[in-house]
Amino acid sequence: MPVQTAPDLEAPPQVERLSPSGRRARLAAAAVVLALLLTGTVWGDDSEFPFGPFRMYSTRADPDAPVVSTRVVGVTADEEEVRLSGGExxxxxxxxxxxxxRLVADPSLLGLVAESYEAAHPGGPELVRVEVVQRRFELAGGERTGAYTDDVLVGYDLAAGS
Incomplete structure (x- = not known):
């Protein structure tokens, strides 16, 4: 049986070491990033993310403070509410x-929401008003008490245009 020879293999590439100034530059960059992370963790807020904590996940709410839920509704002539938020x-x-x-500063933008609803639901009820409603659920020990209040944050009459 004939002996086979190994194919010619290329020599492995040489490892290049960083120069001392290259190591110092990388260490300085790592120190700056770590300093930003530490500073943001202690004094930062959502606007500094990712160097600041994302408050939604890094804090907890008071278990006795009310929870606010915001919704956008259309109101018909019969005073019935039609849900406009939630992807409608x-x-x-x-x-x-x-x-x-923006909606509080310019309530006429709610007219655009009504137009979008009418385009997506041509057979839906006719709206006369659009409102942004905030519902505050009362909590006691982290549990809902059943009590809530609704506050209309901003509204826009579609017929009057204001």
């Missing part, structure tokens, strides 16, 4: 909550 008009509740300052 292409925006989720969190997206509405993120736009609350």
């Amino acid at each position: 008009v292409g925006l989720r509740r969190a997206e509405f909550e993120g736009q609350l300052p």
Whole structure:
């Protein structure tokens, strides 16, 4: 039986070491990142994320403080509420909550929400008003008491245009 020879293999690449100045630069960069993380952890807020903590996950709420739930509703001429948040008009509740300052400053934007609803639900009830409602659920020891209050944060009459 003939003996086979190994194919010619390339020599392994040489390992290149960092120069002392390269090591110092990497250590300095790592120290800056760690300092930002530590500073953000102690004094940061959501706006500094990822160097600041994401408060939603890094803190806990008072178990006796009310919980606020925001919703957008359309109101018919019979005073019935039609749900507009929760994806009914292409925006989720969190997206509405993120736009609350704009909606309060310019309530006419709620007219656009009504238009989106009417386009998506052509056979739906006719709306005369759109409101952003905040419901505050009362808690005792972290459990719902059953009591709640509804506050209309902003409203827009569709017929009057204001």
